[in-house]
Amino acid sequence: MLLENKVALITGAGQGIGRATAVRFAAEGAKLVISDVDEAALAETKAACGDAEVAVVVGSVAARDDVQKMVNAAVDGYGRLDVLINNAGITRDGLTTRIKEGEVRFMSDEKWDAVLEVNLKGTWLCCQAAAVPMIKQKYGRIVNTASVAALGNVGQANYAASKAGVIGVTKTLALEWARYNIAVNCIAPGGVKTRMTAAIPEKVMAGLLSHIPFRRIAEPEEIAAVHAFLASDEASYVSGQVLFVDGALTAGA
């Protein structure tokens, strides 16, 4: 098993990619702390993990105290924290600019702040809290979550900024934390079959698929498999990387 006795914290584990990752990590022998803002969804994820040891923490990655509870659950419950999967994320889409009644209107500050707060600051808060036990242990593997949207995407300036920021944080921490034997990588998925993409109208999705060389979006389990590899010692010399998991979407870019 790839993750036998490793202790992993997975954020945003209530559904989608986070849940698929929890189920895969449980099957690979990991001991888990799963967290999300959605308590009912977390209970379903825990049930899906079968006999694995799973601690549940309800809380937001954007709240420092909640994040500390997540890390404490690992350290107090299992004695260490080996792996952080920084997966929680949100979208609040909208065009940056619209002309209404002759006036220029921009994306609201609410939309901008909400996405940056969860996706970028949340990632950083979780990295900080996780680093404390990881530095003491001189061992850690962190996998952050960017997106192909980091390269720019119409209607997602806030999301693109947050995910490009995640890439910057990932590469910086990889450089700074190598001395503590902490590897920091990030994945950049294209489309994945989760709630996040379920709302995309059929016509728009058909257009998107026509640009993806694989002509399909990913199953959440295909992202979980990449998480398992990057979290494992099979990836022991991989750090500071952005792994695009996108069916070759960005290969020609």
Ligand SMILES: NC(=O)c1ccc[n+]([C@@H]2O[C@H](COP(=O)([O-])OP(=O)(O)OC[C@H]3O[C@@H](n4cnc5c(N)ncnc54)[C@H](O)[C@@H]3O)[C@@H](O)[C@H]2O)c1
């Ligand atoms: N689905 C895609 O096509 C896609 C593509 C690229 C990147 N991603 C990224 O992958 C990650 C997972 O996305 P998904 O598609 O599984 O989304 P999802 O909406 O299905 O799941 C996200 C989970 O995060 C939780 N969450 C939201 N805000 C939170 C907060 N403040 N604190 C803790 N948990 C919170 C939600 O309750 C939910 O359970 C996100 O970072 C997303 O940006 C997704």
